[in-house]
Amino acid sequence: MHIWLNLLLVVQMLAAIAMIGLVLVQHGKGADMGASFGSGASGSLFGATGSANFLSRSTAVCASVFFLATLGLAFASNSGAAREESSGSVLDRAAPAAEVASGAASGAASAPAAAASSGPAIPTQ
Numbered sequence: 001m002h003i004w005l006n007l008l009l010v011v012q013m014l015a016a017i018a019m020i021g022l023v024l025v026q027h028g029k030g031a032d033m034g035a036s037f038g039s040g041a042s043g044s045l046f047g048a049t050g051s052a053n054f055l056s057r058s059t060a061v062c063a064s065v066f067f068l069a070t071l072g073l074a075f076a077s078n079s080g081a082a083r084e085e086s087s088g089s090v091l092d093r094a095a096p097a098a099e100v101a102s103g104a105a106s107g108a109a110s111a112p113a114a115a116a117s118s119g120p121a122i123p124t125q
Contacts, residue, residue, distance in 0.1 A: 012069035
C-alpha cells in the first residue's frame with residue numbers, strides 16, 4: 001500500500017512542477033499585440049496561435065492529473081485511518097492520554113499547593 005501512496009505522491013509532485021513550468025512559459029494577453037507588429041511569433045514551432053493552445057491544453061492536463069492525484073491521496077489516507085481505527089471515536093483514543101497527563105499534572109500541582117499552605121511569604125527588612 002505504501003508503494004501506491006509513494007507513486008501517487010511522485011505523480012502529484014511531477015504534475016505540480018510541470019504545471020508551474022508551463023504557466024511560467026506562457027505569455028500574457030499583452031504579448032499578442034507584439035506579434036501583430038512582427039515580433040516573429042509566427043515562425044515558432046507551433047505557429048502564431050498554436051503555442052498558446054498547446055500550452056493551455058498541457059496546463060489543463062497537468063492540472064487534471066494534479067487534482068486526481070490529490071483526490072487519490074486523500075482517499076487513500078482516509079481509508080487507511082478508517083482501517084486502523086475501526087471502533088470508537090477520536091475522543092475515546094484521547095482519553096488514555098488525558099489520564100496520563102492529569103496524573104502528571106496532579107503531582108506537579110501538589111508542590112505549589114504545599115508551598116501555598118505554609119502561608120504567604122512576607123519579605124523582612
